[in-house]
Structure formats: structure tokens, C-alpha cells
Amino acid sequence: MNTALLLQNIGNHVRLEPAEADLLLSLFQPKVLKRKAFLLRQGEVCRSENFIVKGCVKVYSLDENGFEHILMFGIEGWWVGDLLSFLTGRESRYHIEALEDTELLQITKPDLDELYERVPKMERFFRILLQNAFIAHMERIDQSLSLDAAGRYAQFIRKYPAFGQRIPQKQIAAYLGMTPVFLSMLRKKSMAG
Amino acid sequence: MNTALLLQNIGNHVRLEPAEADLLLSLFQPKVLKRKAFLLRQGEVCRSENFIVKGCVKVYSLDENGFEHILMFGIEGWWVGDLLSFLTGRESRYHIEALEDTELLQITKPDLDELYERVPKMERFFRILLQNAFIAHMERIDQSLSLDAAGRYAQFIRKYPAFGQRIPQKQIAAYLGMTPVFLSMLRKKSMAG
DNA sequence: CGAAAAAATTAAAGTAGTTGAAGAAATCAG
DNA sequence: CTGATTTCTTCAACTACTTTAATTTTTTCG
Numbered sequence: 001m002n003t004a005l006l007l008q009n010i011g012n013h014v015r016l017e018p019a020e021a022d023l024l025l026s027l028f029q030p031k032v033l034k035r036k037a038f039l040l041r042q043g044e045v046c047r048s049e050n051f052i053v054k055g056c057v058k059v060y061s062l063d064e065n066g067f068e069h070i071l072m073f074g075i076e077g078w079w080v081g082d083l084l085s086f087l088t089g090r091e092s093r094y095h096i097e098a099l100e101d102t103e104l105l106q107i108t109k110p111d112l113d114e115l116y117e118r119v120p121k122m123e124r125f126f127r128i129l130l131q132n133a134f135i136a137h138m139e140r141i142d143q144s145l146s147l148d149a150a151g152r153y154a155q156f157i158r159k160y161p162a163f164g165q166r167i168p169q170k171q172i173a174a175y176l177g178m179t180p181v182f183l184s185m186l187r188k189k190s191m192a193g
Numbered sequence: 194m195n196t197a198l199l200l201q202n203i204g205n206h207v208r209l210e211p212a213e214a215d216l217l218l219s220l221f222q223p224k225v226l227k228r229k230a231f232l233l234r235q236g237e238v239c240r241s242e243n244f245i246v247k248g249c250v251k252v253y254s255l256d257e258n259g260f261e262h263i264l265m266f267g268i269e270g271w272w273v274g275d276l277l278s279f280l281t282g283r284e285s286r287y288h289i290e291a292l293e294d295t296e297l298l299q300i301t302k303p304d305l306d307e308l309y310e311r312v313p314k315m316e317r318f319f320r321i322l323l324q325n326a327f328i329a330h331m332e333r334i335d336q337s338l339s340l341d342a343a344g345r346y347a348q349f350i351r352k353y354p355a356f357g358q359r360i361p362q363k364q365i366a367a368y369l370g371m372t373p374v375f376l377s378m379l380r381k382k383s384m385a386g
Numbered sequence: 387c388g389a390a391a392a393a394a395t396t397a398a399a400g401t402a403g404t405t406g407a408a409g410a411a412a413t414c415a416g
Numbered sequence: 417c418t419g420a421t422t423t424c425t426t427c428a429a430c431t432a433c434t435t436t437a438a439t440t441t442t443t444t445c446g
Contacts, residue, residue: 035444061335061338061339063339067339069335069338069339070338071331071334071335071338083324083327083328083331084328084331087324093335120313123316123317123320124316126320127316127319127320127323130320130323130324130327131276131280131323133327134276134323134326134327134330135276135277137327137330137331137334138264138276138277138330140334141264141330141333141334141337142254142262142264142286144334144337144370145254145262145263145264145367145370146254146256146260146262148432148433149432149433168392168393168394168443169393169394170392170393170394174338177337177338178433178434179433179434179435180393180394181394181395181396181433181434181435181436182432182433182434183394184393184394184395184396185395185396185433187394188395188396228414341402341403342402342403361422361423361424362423362424363422363423363424371403371404372403372404372405373423373424373425374403374404374405374406374424374425374426375402375403375404376424377424377425377426378403378425378426381425381426
């Protein structure tokens with residue numbers, strides 16, 4: 001599996017010695033998911049943090065009517081998991097499912113703790129990761145409060161142009177908080193206007 | 194100013210030696226805000242992380258129509274700021290304004306960096322803080338996707354019963370993403386039902 | 387490739403939430 | 417304490433978005 005992408009991702013924020021990089025890689029396990037396979041199911045405990053080497057996943061909850069609400073997508077170079085479950089050992093509320101055949105590198109909590117012990121600067125790396133995720137979530141909340149459906153779609157396409165191509169509209173609607181029918185109507189309108 | 198609350202808040206997550214606690218307190222500055230005074234304005238750089246000793250603030254953005262969208266409230270024992278601006282030095286998109294007369298303890302970025310150097314376990318403390326904030330935001334996004342206005346209000350009251358007493362309905366509406374008029378109508382209906 | 391499943395489009399009817407306006411109640415500042 | 421300001425309530429008209437359902441287009445995978 002392509003471990004270079006992981007090292008490059010980490011290298012964006014902290015500088016690792018070769019020996020540290022070797023140690024780090026030894027603590028990650030590769031995992032392959034077929035399209036529609038689950039990395040995590042609601043009710044399970046999330047036992048790993050997961051770096052996406054290839055492919056695409058969605059993190060979502062299911063409400064009592066069986067509707068999906070997508071919290072995030074992840075593609076190559078992104079990290080996914082359920083942090084609350086991972087850290088506390090509680091059951092996750094979320095499903096994580098592959099939208100395409102996907103390759104991951106996984107690290108378990110004991111191994112991550114060992115990594116923090118032996119390569120303390122990795123604590124900094126994960127703090128930065130978390131900061132970025134936090135900021136992205138804050139912006140998303142702001143947008144969900146300030147923008148109507150058309151505005152949220154426009155922002156989404158501007159911010160993640162690649163996703164527009166790659167992810168079915170139905171899923172994008174479940175991420176943006178609108179029905180696929182309405183999204184289709186918006187797109188038609190914006191073509192015309 | 195009541196510094197015990199800050200030490201207690203930190204003590205929930207990391208154990209400090211007396212000397213470390215003294216050093217830490219020496220790096221925080223007290224600040225007092227009158228009701229309606231600003232801790233931060235849109236366009237300014239957020240120069241401090243702020244621990245609320247007493248009082249209540251709101252973090253909000255203003256849209257082009259002049260409507261407020263509240264990202265979070267903060268009361269005694271909470272931390273507020275604009276992390277993106279604080280970390281990157283970019284201009285903030287948010288206002289932070291006191292809803293009541295408020296007392297804060299502030300730490301600047303240089304002083305926080307010094308604190309990390311001299312008391313490394315504080316890096317862990319802020320990571321935990323960030324994790325909790327991240328998880329709370331994730332839950333809020335999930336709710337904004339899954340719940341209608343009535344459900345969001347019910348959840349808010351359940352999760353933050355104190356806020357229901359203390360914060361004007363108008364502001365709660367701006368936090369929950371609905372109009373004050375509609376919130377008033379919901380409340381009337383739920384009294385009856 | 388070809389049959390079957392999933393996704394996208396369109397249209398019409400329905401509903402949750404908004405807007406504007408006006409009076410009543412609560413809170414604030416001098 | 418009092419006048420001024422802000423907040424809350426109520427109502428009726430309006431609109432952004434949903435729902436249902438039928439048809440077409442695209443994608444999947446054996």
C-alpha cells in the first residue's frame with residue numbers, strides 16, 4: 001500500500017527522522033474496503049483512526065425514519081473516524097461506508113498512545129489535524145445558519161470541486177441538508193440563470 | 194479575579210505542580226467587559242484565548258442583511274475565541290460580544306507558546322479541550338441535519354437548561370437557526386401540548 | 387454485453403418556517 | 417422610579433423546501 005502519502009501528509013506539519021517514520025509506519029495496518037462495505041457501524045466502538053490512501057467514504061447517521069445525514073466525506077489524504085467513540089470507547093452513532101473501493105491505513109488507540117510516547121511531536125500533529133477539522137466544522141455551522149439551500153450548494157461546489165464530479169447528487173443533498181429532488185431543481189435553475 | 198476556577202478547569206484534565214500553576218497564572222491577564230462590549234470584532238485578529246470567569250458572551254457572524262448567526266455561547270468555565278484567527282493571524286469573521294457584564298482570563302499566542310514550552314502537558318490540555326469542542330460541533334451539525342426547529346429547541350433546552358433562563362429567546366433563535374417569531378410560536382404550542 | 391438496480395429529472399400538491407406589522411410585556415439606564 | 421428601548425407575542429400572508437409519484441437516464445455487476 002502507498003505509505004508515502006501518509007508520510008507526506010504528516011510531513012506537512014511535523015518533521016520526522018527516518019527512524020521515527022519507520023516506527024510510525026510499523027504501527028499502522030493496511031485495510032481494504034469494497035464499495036458499500038462498512039468501516040464502522042452505528043453501535044460499534046470505533047477502534048482506529050483511519051487515513052485514506054485511495055477511494056472515498058462517507059460518515060453518516062441514520063434517523064428514526066431511515067434517512068441518512070452525512071457528516072463528512074473523506075477522500076485520498078483525509079483522516080476519518082469517530083473521535084468521540086475512539087477516545088471514550090463508547091458506541092458510535094455513525095456509520096462509515098465506502099462510496100468507492102477504498103484503501104486505508106489504520107492505527108489503534110493503544111498504538112497511537114505508544115506513538116505519542118515514543119514520538120512526542122506526533123501529539124502536535126494530531127492537535128493540528130484536530131484544529132483544522134474544528135475550524136472546518138465551525139465554518140459549516142456558520143453556513144448552515146446563514147445560507148439557504150442554493151447558497152450552501154454553491155459554497156460546496158466552490159470549496160470541493162472534485163466532490164461534485166465524484167459523489168452522487170443524492171449523497172451531496174444528504175450532506176447539505178436538502179432533498180435530492182430539490183437539489184436537482186436548483187441545478188436546473190442555475191444552468192438556466 | 195477568581196483564578197481558582199481556571200485552575201480547577203485545567204485540573205480536570207492534567208495535574209499541575211504548584212510551581213507550574215504559578216507560572217501558568219502569571220501568563221494570563223484579567224479582562225473585564227461591560228454588557229454589550231466587544232471582546233472581538235469581525236475584521237480584527239483574535240490575539241487571545243479567553244477563559245470566562247464570570248458572565249456570558251456570544252460568538253456570531255453578521256450576514257449581508259445584518260442578521261446575526263450565533264456560533265456559540267460561553268458562560269463561566271468555558272473558553273471562547275476564534276481559533277482560526279488566533280492560530281493563523283488572519284482577520285476574524287466573527288464578533289464576540291458580552292451578553293452580561295463579564296470577567297475573563299486571557300492568554301496571548303506568544304504566552305501560550307511559552308506555556309507549551311515550559312509546561313508541555315498543557316499541550317495535552319488544549320488538545321483535550323479541542324477534542325471536546327470538535328465533538329460538540331459534530332453533534333450540532335448532526336442535529337441541524339436531522340431535526341426540525343422544534344426538535345432542535347427541545348435538544349438545546351435539554352442540553353443547556355441554564356441557558357434557557359439566562360439568554361434572551363431572540364438570541365437562542367439566532368443560535369438554533371430560526372426566527373424569534375417562530376420560536377415563540379413553538380414554545381406556545383409545547384406549553385399547550 | 388445486457389438485465390437489473392440506483393440515481394436523476396419533472397411536475398403538482400402540501401407544509402414548515404419566514405416576513406411584516408402592531409400591541410403587550412419585560413428590561414435597562416439615567 | 418420613570419421613560420425609553422428591547423424583547424416577546426400574535427396573526428395573516430407568503431415562500432422555500434418537501435413529499436409523492438411517474439418517467440428517463442445512468443451505473444452496476446454477473
